[in-house]
Amino acid sequence: MSSLKELQDLIQEKYGIDPATLDPNESMRDKGFDSLAIVEFLFEIEDRFKISMPDPDPSIETLAGLAAVVDRVRAEAAASAEQQQQPAA
Amino acid sequence: MADARVAVTGLGVVAPHGDDPQAMFAALMRGESALKPLFPELARPAAAATIDFDESRWFTKLQLAGVDRVSQLAVAAADFAVKDAGALDVDPERLGVFGGCGMGGATALEAAYRGGMATAGGRVPPLTIPAFMPNAPASQVAMRQRAQGPVFTYSVACSSSAVAIAEAAKAVARGEVDVAIAGGAESLIVPGVVMAWQAMQTLAAFPAGDAQAAATAVKPFAADRSGFALGEGAAFLVLESEERARARQARRYALLSGWGHSCDATHLTKPDAPGQARALRAALAMAGLRPQDVGYCNAHGTATKIGDPIERDALALVWGDAIEGLKVSSTKALHGHLLGAAGALEAVITLLALQHRQLPPNAHCAEIDPACQLNLVGAQGEAAPALAAAVSSSFAFGGSNAVLLFERA
Numbered sequence: 001m002s003s004l005k006e007l008q009d010l011i012q013e014k015y016g017i018d019p020a021t022l023d024p025n026e027s028m029r030d031k032g033f034d035s036l037a038i039v040e041f042l043f044e045i046e047d048r049f050k051i052s053m054p055d056p057d058p059s060i061e062t063l064a065g066l067a068a069v070v071d072r073v074r075a076e077a078a079a080s081a082e083q084q085q086q087p088a089a
Numbered sequence: 090m091a092d093a094r095v096a097v098t099g100l101g102v103v104a105p106h107g108d109d110p111q112a113m114f115a116a117l118m119r120g121e122s123a124l125k126p127l128f129p130e131l132a133r134p135a136a137a138a139t140i141d142f143d144e145s146r147w148f149t150k151l152q153l154a155g156v157d158r159v160s161q162l163a164v165a166a167a168d169f170a171v172k173d174a175g176a177l178d179v180d181p182e183r184l185g186v187f188g189g190c191g192m193g194g195a196t197a198l199e200a201a202y203r204g205g206m207a208t209a210g211g212r213v214p215p216l217t218i219p220a221f222m223p224n225a226p227a228s229q230v231a232m233r234q235r236a237q238g239p240v241f242t243y244s245v246a247c248s249s250s251a252v253a254i255a256e257a258a259k260a261v262a263r264g265e266v267d268v269a270i271a272g273g274a275e276s277l278i279v280p281g282v283v284m285a286w287q288a289m290q291t292l293a294a295f296p297a298g299d300a301q302a303a304a305t306a307v308k309p310f311a312a313d314r315s316g317f318a319l320g321e322g323a324a325f326l327v328l329e330s331e332e333r334a335r336a337r338q339a340r341r342y343a344l345l346s347g348w349g350h351s352c353d354a355t356h357l358t359k360p361d362a363p364g365q366a367r368a369l370r371a372a373l374a375m376a377g378l379r380p381q382d383v384g385y386c387n388a389h390g391t392a393t394k395i396g397d398p399i400e401r402d403a404l405a406l407v408w409g410d411a412i413e414g415l416k417v418s419s420t421k422a423l424h425g426h427l428l429g430a431a432g433a434l435e436a437v438i439t440l441l442a443l444q445h446r447q448l449p450p451n452a453h454c455a456e457i458d459p460a461c462q463l464n465l466v467g468a469q470g471e472a473a474p475a476l477a478a479a480v481s482s483s484f485a486f487g488g489s490n491a492v493l494l495f496e497r498a
Binding site: 036 | 154214
């Protein structure tokens with residue numbers, strides 16, 4: 001599962017930026033996402049996806065990198081929820 | 090070296106009467122009120138003068154991260170002022186921003202309180218701090234205009250932007266900067282802040298749901314006055330030395346030839362006539378003018394029961410027998426009280442009055458309070474063909490008084 005499409009939709013909705021103009025492998029910073037905008041966007045992602053993003057992660061430089069982090073966080077959350085649902089031995 | 094004379098060469102407003110200073114002045118001359126009822130959900134009726142602002146003219150959605158409405162208004166008004174001044178051709182390190190702001194980003198702060206405390210798991214947006222810090226508007230202006238010299242914020246309640254303009258003029262006069270962008274911004278028309286002002290018992294009363302009564306609720310110097318209404322907006326001036334303005338053949342709206350500061354040092358919120366008089370005298374002394382040389386005063390005139398007679402007394406102390414020759418109006422009746430931006434907006438109105446030799450009305454004053462005996466400008470506004478100098482007064486909670494004195498260029 002990749003969150004890339006959902007992130008692209010969120011960027012379109014929140015900032016009016018067409019996904020076609022934001023190459024997932026290019027630097028988001030070069031497209032105008034400065035450190036403040038990134039922080040705000042991460043907060044929005046947490047709100048929308050009901051997840052908790054790790055503290056500033058240097059791998060979040062591109063949209064593809066961000067999608068990979070969101071994928072990982074979601075996978076960990078799902079695994080954790082599954083574990084909690086298993087009956088104790 | 091003698092201090093240089095300071096000229097006003099650019100004006101910019103984002104005001105309740107629009108973003109064209111000349112059209113705004115014309116609307117004021119017609120006595121049009123921008124006050125409207127709002128927040129019907131509040132227990133007590135509230136009115137304010139708000140702005141229909143299209144932030145997309147100034148910012149992409151991405152650029153709006155952490156930029157409160159108060160900063161948006163500041164960026165827009167300062168940009169208008171700089172464009173109005175023409176080709177400034179200034180070294181960025183010799184360009185300063187002097188901004189007044191009373192509260193900062195009230196919208197961001199209110200959203201943070203609501204979001205953070207409404208529910209147990211409430212969250213606060215991460216950019217709340219940079220959005221609401223009171224110096225954000227001046228810094229946003231600096232980034233937009235690439236001003237790399239002194240960039241300061243003056244938070245002196247209702248005197249904030251008058252103080253900012255005076256400080257900017259001082260920096261220009263002393264040669265600390267070549268050009269100053271000076272003014273202020275305020276935007277705090279959110280329910281929590283309006284309720285706080287209501288609790289302070291300073292806002293004008295009117296019957297709930299009556300838009301006409303709301304529009305005319307602020308009655309400076311009138312017997313039946315009951316206080317002010319809040320307004321939001323921003324106004325900026327471009328200041329440079331008269332010599333520099335002449336050299337680049339810039340339009341000169343007026344000279345800022347005097348300013349005066351004082352503190353009552355008596356009470357945090359109750360004004361003091363001798364304190365205000367000291368600021369008025371200081372402005373006259375700096376300009377080298379006598380009271381009778383000044384034909385118009387754009388009064389602080391908040392229309393509170395306590396404040397208006399004290400301002401009248403201060404003017405009488407300074408003008409003495411010449412008081413009848415001084416025309417006075419408080420334009421807050423029409424645009425509301427912009428608090429930290431009031432001094433800047435009213436400075437623009439004052440120098441446009443000088444430019445046009447037209448005085449905006451002291452609106453909604455059917456019957457003057459005998460304790461406020463002043464030669465008020467009539468409801469239709471008035472021509473002042475001999476007007477050569479005018480003052481704009483700003484008197485703040487905290488007791489800090491600021492007076493700006495303009496002369497025709």
